[in-house]
Amino acid sequence: MQKNYVQEILNIIHGNIPQAELAEKLSDYHEKDLADALEALMPAERKSLYPILGVDEVAEIFAYLDDAEPYLKELSRDEAAKVISNMDSDDAADALEDLDEIDKGEIVNKLDRDSIEDVKMLLSYSEDEIGSKMTTNYIRIKNDMTIRQAMSELVKQAGENDNISVLYVVDENEHFYGAIDLKDLIIARAEDPLAELIVGSYPYVTDREKISDCIERIVDYAERSLPVLNEAGKLMGIITSSDVVELVDDEMSDDYAKLGGLTGEEDLRESVFESVKKRLPWLTALLFLGMLVSSVVGAFESVVAVLPVVICFQSMVLDMAGNVGTQSLAVTIRVLVDENLTVSKKFQLLWKEVRVGLLNGTILAVMALSFLGCYIHFFKGYAWNTALLLSGCVGASLVVAMVVSSLVGTLVPMLFHKIHIDPAVASGPLITTINDLVAVVVYYGLAIVVLIDLFHLA
Amino acid sequence: MQKNYVQEILNIIHGNIPQAELAEKLSDYHEKDLADALEALMPAERKSLYPILGVDEVAEIFAYLDDAEPYLKELSRDEAAKVISNMDSDDAADALEDLDEIDKGEIVNKLDRDSIEDVKMLLSYSEDEIGSKMTTNYIRIKNDMTIRQAMSELVKQAGENDNISVLYVVDENEHFYGAIDLKDLIIARAEDPLAELIVGSYPYVTDREKISDCIERIVDYAERSLPVLNEAGKLMGIITSSDVVELVDDEMSDDYAKLGGLTGEEDLRESVFESVKKRLPWLTALLFLGMLVSSVVGAFESVVAVLPVVICFQSMVLDMAGNVGTQSLAVTIRVLVDENLTVSKKFQLLWKEVRVGLLNGTILAVMALSFLGCYIHFFKGYAWNTALLLSGCVGASLVVAMVVSSLVGTLVPMLFHKIHIDPAVASGPLITTINDLVAVVVYYGLAIVVLIDLFHLA
Structure with missing residues (x-):
């Protein structure tokens, strides 16, 4: 029997316990379940909850929201910028895309210096390009490092960047040079040359590739992440397997929609008129094609x-x-x-x-x-x-x-x-x-x- | 422009260079590309290549083969057992499933002691149960450890198990107790209690759940891995996001097949008769339903x-x-x-x-x-x-x-x-x-x- 974590969370929140204890209890749940719980709360309840959770946790929770806009609007612009600055760059870009152009522009300018560049880069890609789905959350090391230096670089970057199973190596021009399996680094002796561990001819995708063109290739490599390069070969970011899961799942939904000639995925919450608008173009086209067939039968x-x-x-x-x-x-x-x-x-x-x-x-x-x-x-x-x-x-x-x-x-x-x-x-x-x-x-x-x-x- | 790594590999192999240099050069490529190259070689070429690559690398390459059987048959039973012992438990189970019952039984008995138990457990699940897709490649720590002990346990296990982004915590009865984000462990001070880092109400799946019943839930959590428990709550293994990618992709193929009423996915290599056999049942059913409609029109x-x-x-x-x-x-x-x-x-x-x-x-x-x-x-x-x-x-x-x-x-x-x-x-x-x-x-x-x-x- 699966536990109903969302209900547990709601019970805790409605339980009227002291703030410190509440924060402590909520930290025991997964951010996805907390996000589902947030959606079930009243705006006022949420607003009093945000400071208890803290910026870091709110950022992680917001990354799971389907549409972050109404929730970001419950925060001041400065708070929203702080939350988004604390997200992974791809989640940050997604959240910003949910906002209207004015809010988006204002919040982007308030982001902290580390995030602003990454987010602007991600937003520069169109939605069907693989670059728009990448993250800058990865470990980057230089090809002229020793194993010992690489190790200490890893520990240094790991606090910020938690995709550490594969380490990405760049040359002096920031061009992609190869990848190192963390496992290989851990079992290597500190005096071995780093070059021996680097897989040079490592698979990659280029940032402007259409998602539909490269998704099968990414799936086939079954890696935890793949590097994304620009045309010149510079390492821009990585695609993680969690991103790939989402992309493949989206494609699946799309395929279902296409099968019925729907112009977009529908859900229960949509109004009748919106649904009609999505389905009618296709049906009209088919009606006229049907008339063509009719005239031949005639x-x-x-x-x-x-x-x-x-x-x-x-x-x-x-x-x-x-x-x-x-x-x-x-x-x-x-x-x-x-x-x-x-x-x-x-x-x-x-x-x-x-x-x-x-x-x-x-x-x-x-x-x-x-x-x-x-x-x-x-x-x-x-x-x-x-x-x-x-x-x-x-x-x-x-x-x-x-x-x-x-x-x-x-x-x-x-x-x-x-x-x-x-x-x-x-x-x-x-x-x-x-x-x-x-x-x-x-x-x-x-x-x-x-x-x-x-x-x-x- | 995407590089053709498979062609490069084939050129290297056909280049008649000394063995040591060959091994060195091939280690620069991804195992998926090496697997594709293997498929393009003659059996005799492959047989002379296996010793050069070594058991460890062959194991990683074979994990990428669609059907490992013909390749495993090019090895002696003992060699095949060694290769399979070196695979991740889920890949090992997949490879064994490719073999006929006799070969499978004999090779299972020759596996090394660490693998034999895991593989037998995985093979005990039916193909549509999520348990059959899990891996035992994960870091397992006890809930009564200190942060320092957990850290050294991580380093100890990381050589064997490379899914380290999330650490799984069990109690004294091996029951699942919670999970720790590696990032949290890295930034924690050694004197903090471990309990503070553990997310206790962590999402999980149970081993006998049907894949189709739990796949959406797994996708929604967007985690790098989720724990798989048995009914009693014992931690049996984990599902990684690479596994999830494969599962979602399989589901998509299935959906395409279903859309045409095909009883299974087809490919180019299939004979006409096999294709007819897959499509005819559906068409026959539709023919008779069509006759029913015809008689009403009549x-x-x-x-x-x-x-x-x-x-x-x-x-x-x-x-x-x-x-x-x-x-x-x-x-x-x-x-x-x-x-x-x-x-x-x-x-x-x-x-x-x-x-x-x-x-x-x-x-x-x-x-x-x-x-x-x-x-x-x-x-x-x-x-x-x-x-x-x-x-x-x-x-x-x-x-x-x-x-x-x-x-x-x-x-x-x-x-x-x-x-x-x-x-x-x-x-x-x-x-x-x-x-x-x-x-x-x-x-x-x-x-x-x-x-x-x-x-x-x-």
């Missing part, structure tokens, strides 16, 4: 007038084309994200998808042929030869539609990926529309052939 | 025979119902994953989705009414009143279908979540089918009303 009205039974299976053929397209899309996006594909690999993927589509299509077509044949004969009262002709038409359409859908479901995301549009967002409606159109034309086209055959039979 | 054949123009808009109404259902599904799944909903919150969500559906439906219906009215009048040659009746029928169907779809898209995942079936997997086809059926019945039902009206007009 061209085959005469077929339906003569042989109304064909409409029964239109939805099935279209749905199946859509399902196959979605599968190919899911596989292709995954492969595109995971690996850097050469052209020949892309053709290989395409060719594979086509064969999978053909095989699946054929198997399903045989099922459809037999089941629908029986259905049309027994339930719709058509003669066997007509029933088989009609179900054969459905089966043949399934095969063609599924092969084409596989092809489209693979090609479209590749194309969008190539021109640097996120394939997960853009592919869905285009694929659905193309597949619907192809399926409709093939299905009714074949139905016309069946009709002609039927007239010959008659 | 019931309205007579409407179509008299008024063939109605089939034009069937695909549009069905598609829109599907799109709205997907949006509600995406939002609901996200909310279900993120928060623990009370019954009243669930009703709130449901009510909100219905209102969003109604508003979106009404707006789209008005667009459809005007555009389709013109289309039917000008392109299909119907009189204005018939055209408006028909497009009104489409519009009304859109509103009803979209409200119902919102409802179904919210209720179905909630239901699956309640009965502990993953809503992301199961919801899709059920929602599509229900929505198709509702849309078909509403659309053709309204078309019948239009028909009757038309006869009255005629």
